[in-house]
Amino acid sequence: MIGFTFKRVLSAIPVLIVVSIIMFMLMKMGPNPLELLKQDPKFSAEDVKRISKLNGWDKPLVEQYVFWGKNFITGDLGISTVDQRAVWDKISERLPLTLMVTGLSMVVSLMIALPIGAYVAIHKYSKSDYVATLSTFAMMASPSFFVALLLQLAAVKLQDMNGGTLWFYTGGAPACVGAGSDSGILKTVGSCAMTPIEAFRRLALPVTALSILQIAGWSRYMRSELVGVLNQDYIRSAMAKGLSGKVVFFRHAVRNALLPLVTIVALDVAGLFGGAVITESVFGLPGMGGLLLESVKSTDIAVVLAIVMIGATLVLVMTTVADMLYGILDPRVRVN
Amino acid sequence: MGPGRTTVIERASWRTAGRLASSFALLIAAMLLAAGCGSSAQSADAAEDAPPQKGGNLVVGLDQQPQCLNVVIVCGGMAVTSNITGPLFDSLLTVDAEGQDAPLIATEVPSTDNGRVVLTPEGGMVVTLDMQPKARWSDGKPITCEDVVFAWKLRMDERWLVRSREGYNLLSKIDCVTPLRPVFHFKERYAPFLGIVGIAPMPKHVLDGKDFNTFLSDEVPISSGPFVFSHWDRSVEIVLKRNEDYWNAGNDDEPWLDSITFKFIPDSNTLKIQLRTGEVDVIAPPPDSSLKEELEAMPRGSFSSEPGAYWEQLAFNTGKAPLNNRDVRLAIAFSIDRQQLADVVLRKQVGVLQSTLLEGQKDYYLPAWKDIKPDPKKATALLEKAGYTKDGAYYAKGGKPLTVVFKSTAGNNLRLKVAQLLQQKLKGSGIKMEIAMEPAEVFFGQSTIQGNFDIALWAWSSTTDPSQRTLFSCDKIPTDANEYEGNNYYRYCNDEVTKLLTKADVTPDVGERAAAIKQVQQLMRADMPMIPLFQRPDTVAFSNRAKGMDVNPFGGMTWNTYDWSVVAK
Numbered sequence: 001m002i003g004f005t006f007k008r009v010l011s012a013i014p015v016l017i018v019v020s021i022i023m024f025m026l027m028k029m030g031p032n033p034l035e036l037l038k039q040d041p042k043f044s045a046e047d048v049k050r051i052s053k054l055n056g057w058d059k060p061l062v063e064q065y066v067f068w069g070k071n072f073i074t075g076d077l078g079i080s081t082v083d084q085r086a087v088w089d090k091i092s093e094r095l096p097l098t099l100m101v102t103g104l105s106m107v108v109s110l111m112i113a114l115p116i117g118a119y120v121a122i123h124k125y126s127k128s129d130y131v132a133t134l135s136t137f138a139m140m141a142s143p144s145f146f147v148a149l150l151l152q153l154a155a156v157k158l159q160d161m162n163g164g165t166l167w168f169y170t171g172g173a174p175a176c177v178g179a180g181s182d183s184g185i186l187k188t189v190g191s192c193a194m195t196p197i198e199a200f201r202r203l204a205l206p207v208t209a210l211s212i213l214q215i216a217g218w219s220r221y222m223r224s225e226l227v228g229v230l231n232q233d234y235i236r237s238a239m240a241k242g243l244s245g246k247v248v249f250f251r252h253a254v255r256n257a258l259l260p261l262v263t264i265v266a267l268d269v270a271g272l273f274g275g276a277v278i279t280e281s282v283f284g285l286p287g288m289g290g291l292l293l294e295s296v297k298s299t300d301i302a303v304v305l306a307i308v309m310i311g312a313t314l315v316l317v318m319t320t321v322a323d324m325l326y327g328i329l330d331p332r333v334r335v336n
Numbered sequence: 337m338g339p340g341r342t343t344v345i346e347r348a349s350w351r352t353a354g355r356l357a358s359s360f361a362l363l364i365a366a367m368l369l370a371a372g373c374g375s376s377a378q379s380a381d382a383a384e385d386a387p388p389q390k391g392g393n394l395v396v397g398l399d400q401q402p403q404c405l406n407v408v409i410v411c412g413g414m415a416v417t418s419n420i421t422g423p424l425f426d427s428l429l430t431v432d433a434e435g436q437d438a439p440l441i442a443t444e445v446p447s448t449d450n451g452r453v454v455l456t457p458e459g460g461m462v463v464t465l466d467m468q469p470k471a472r473w474s475d476g477k478p479i480t481c482e483d484v485v486f487a488w489k490l491r492m493d494e495r496w497l498v499r500s501r502e503g504y505n506l507l508s509k510i511d512c513v514t515p516l517r518p519v520f521h522f523k524e525r526y527a528p529f530l531g532i533v534g535i536a537p538m539p540k541h542v543l544d545g546k547d548f549n550t551f552l553s554d555e556v557p558i559s560s561g562p563f564v565f566s567h568w569d570r571s572v573e574i575v576l577k578r579n580e581d582y583w584n585a586g587n588d589d590e591p592w593l594d595s596i597t598f599k600f601i602p603d604s605n606t607l608k609i610q611l612r613t614g615e616v617d618v619i620a621p622p623p624d625s626s627l628k629e630e631l632e633a634m635p636r637g638s639f640s641s642e643p644g645a646y647w648e649q650l651a652f653n654t655g656k657a658p659l660n661n662r663d664v665r666l667a668i669a670f671s672i673d674r675q676q677l678a679d680v681v682l683r684k685q686v687g688v689l690q691s692t693l694l695e696g697q698k699d700y701y702l703p704a705w706k707d708i709k710p711d712p713k714k715a716t717a718l719l720e721k722a723g724y725t726k727d728g729a730y731y732a733k734g735g736k737p738l739t740v741v742f743k744s745t746a747g748n749n750l751r752l753k754v755a756q757l758l759q760q761k762l763k764g765s766g767i768k769m770e771i772a773m774e775p776a777e778v779f780f781g782q783s784t785i786q787g788n789f790d791i792a793l794w795a796w797s798s799t800t801d802p803s804q805r806t807l808f809s810c811d812k813i814p815t816d817a818n819e820y821e822g823n824n825y826y827r828y829c830n831d832e833v834t835k836l837l838t839k840a841d842v843t844p845d846v847g848e849r850a851a852a853i854k855q856v857q858q859l860m861r862a863d864m865p866m867i868p869l870f871q872r873p874d875t876v877a878f879s880n881r882a883k884g885m886d887v888n889p890f891g892g893m894t895w896n897t898y899d900w901s902v903v904a905k
Binding site for chain 2: 030043044045046047048049050051054055082083084085093149152155156159164166169170171172173175177280281282283284286290297
């Protein structure tokens with residue numbers, strides 16, 4: 001296991017270097033963001049030159065990349081050229097909310113999708129299967145922004161029905177995430193746990209919006225895998241041996257059906273870091289998706305590279321974890 | 337769609353989905369706002385009648401959040417930063433309710449008439465101001481000339497990422513003749529001097545020795561305005577509290593509110609919904625075709641809308657064929673119906689703009705484009721005069737159909753509608769128009785600067801000063817040779833216009849300057865390097881508990897926060 005992990009870490013290094021070079025070059029290929037400011041007649045070419053120099057953008061590209069790379073290796077993510085703040089501060093003030101929203105949606109989705117998928121697999125071609133199929137297709141066909149707007153509409157209607165009392169906020173982050181980098185990620189999550197009602201009223205709609213697509217997709221995967229597994233000979237053998245239906249189902253069928261889902265969920269866990277741009281935007285949530293988008297637009301290379309590199313690292317880590325989990329779930333797979 | 341791919345798909349297709357989203361969002365938002373239509377006017381009137389009361393918190397919903405709180409440096413260039421920090425820093429001069437320059441910390445607006453502006457024989461000018469003795473920082477220290485000098489020196493310091501030094505770099509010095517009398521010495525005559533001498537003083541006793549690139553990034557420890565900074569929960573909200581020792585309190589400048597909370601919701605439709613649910617009290621939604629109807633249908637709220645400082649215009653690239661031919665430009669001008677554009681695109685929220693200046697710039701405004709109305713016969717005659725002959729549906733010369741490429745910013749529905757209407761009209765006149773909408777970064781960062789367009793649509797922002805030299809003079813055409821300096825993206829060059837614009841910029845006398853600027857308008861109308869279309873409406877919508885909001889195109893959303901109040905329930 002240790003040897004396997006060591007090999008995976010070694011093979012990840014060139015991947016990360018290539019990713020960083022591609023991202024760096026892509027960002028540098030765009031126009032100088034200061035050129036956009038020149039649309040303001042008060043902003044002159046001299047101003048562009050002066051500020052570019054202060055930001056170090058007048059140096060050769062290789063020098064800029066090497067400077068960034070050296071700092072990155074030592075854990076220094078750099079300084080944002082937009083507001084001169086440490087990149088890690090910017091990330092750490094956005095991360096807690098993103099992790100809460102996307103993490104909660106993942107937990108909620110798993111809790112709902114897996115039982116639904118399992119139930120309809122057992123009762124395939126029943127009325128409940130058809131209802132679930134129709135519902136999941138409708139859910140998958142609904143873009144997240146549309147679902148988000150419908151949820152907001154529902155919240156407004158609910159308010160009208162309750163004589164003006166608003167149960168679910170239609171946007172905005174809970175107050176507990178505002179303190180940002182000063183509090184640290186765990187403290188922020190803890191603070192939200194101390195004000196669960198406010199956090200729930202703020203996050204209910206975005207978590208629901210994000211969960212709907214995941215529930216639809218995952219329940220379909222669960223259903224199709226389980227239907228396939230339940231038709232296998234070894235399941236019939238197990239039943240013939242006299243094992244109870246529960247044991248066969250949970251120990252032999254579900255365990256095998258979960259294998260493809262492990263990969264998908266593992267990659268999605270890595271994706272939690274990146275946030276959800278549209279849902280964050282519609283609900284006014286200051287998360288990682290918004291930070292990445294703002295940083296790309298303003299060519300804030302240090303922030304973009306940091307987010308991409310952390311994201312890429314997480315993907316590599318989670319694929320390794322998924323490989324290890326395969327070994328645990330399926331004794332036939334031996335990690336070597 | 338695979339399971340759990342929500343976030344991946346969102347990231348991959350946010351742009352396309354965003355466009356779709358705006359269309360759906362408009363529909364849904366309209367449904368939401370229309371739900372339970374109430375009598376907005378009636379309830380607004382009731383709120384208007386009540387006298388303002390001290391106390392309360394007002395929640396302002398903003399679709400952008402500031403990157404920092406320092407308006408002087410690069411990260412503070414967004415309008416939202418000025419809106420939030422405006423109530424924290426009073427300046428020597430301000431803008432009044434009519435959008436005219438007015439004194440604030442200074443005792444009067446300097447001019448050649450009142451003798452505060454003196455032209456020197458060496459070609460420079462000297463401007464003298466007097467400051468109000470009662471002006472105080474929130475810590476009780478007096479606001480003095482030293483703070484004015486310090487504010488200027490900050491802008492000229494090479495260490496700081498100052499946004500622009502335009503105009504400030506023409507000052508040779510500021511003398512403090514007395515602690516309350518700054519005298520500004522300009523190296524040359526500079527007509528837009530009010531924007532420079534109207535500077536907001538900076539607290540030397542607080543900022544001296546600090547890193548100006550970062551010190552005001554997260555918090556503003558002192559104030560000279562009606563409110564003081566309370567806290568900023570990054571990306572969530574910024575809260576300002578009443579400045580209990582506001583130097584200008586009393587009279588009409590009473591800060592009534594205990595506090596103002598600025599909340600950040602990037603989606604403008606969500607903002608409208610939040611106004612409907614009462615989660616926010618005030619919003620400034622971006623212009624939109626159906627905005628007026630949506631807000632009129634909103635229960636428990638009201639709104640105020642005026643033509644704003646941003647004005648949309650159709651730019652012609654006069655530097656290359658076919659629009660380097662004045663007759664072709666005029667033919668296009670007589671082909672389009674600007675009234676119809678304004679009516680269809682903005683549903684009669686604003687009228688047609690007839691000048692490159694706004695009506696609010698009273699002394700300088702001349703409606704030079706008012707005779708430009710749709711006239712197909714004139715358009716046909718002009719195209720034939722330019723050597724084009726009808727070949728099928730389109731005019732052509734040398735076997736090539738008359739084709740123009742229209743460019744503007746993608747994702748802006750108003751501009752897309754203008755493009756589509758324009759395409760129809762030009763087709764009717766035998767001109768083929770191809771539409772290419774580009775991301776703002778490409779459009780403003782490359783196409784306009786490098787002249788890669790025939791017709792383009794964008795907006796300029798006006799201030800109280802009418803200077804437009806950088807937009808239309810020959811030496812302000814961005815080229816490789818001048819390192820793309822200047823905003824004359826039209827590639828328009830008329831020596832007489834350049835001469836008059838230069839003269840206008842060095843003539844502080846209002847009457848003389850106005851004469852030159854009006855002459856420029858007439859010359860440009862004749863040359864037609866661009867066609868003004870309309871001012872984008874500035875709209876402020878507010879709940880019935882909010883009072884005192886008023887639109888001021890040159891003053892920003894928060895220009896009169898001292899008048900804001902809430903009606904007690």
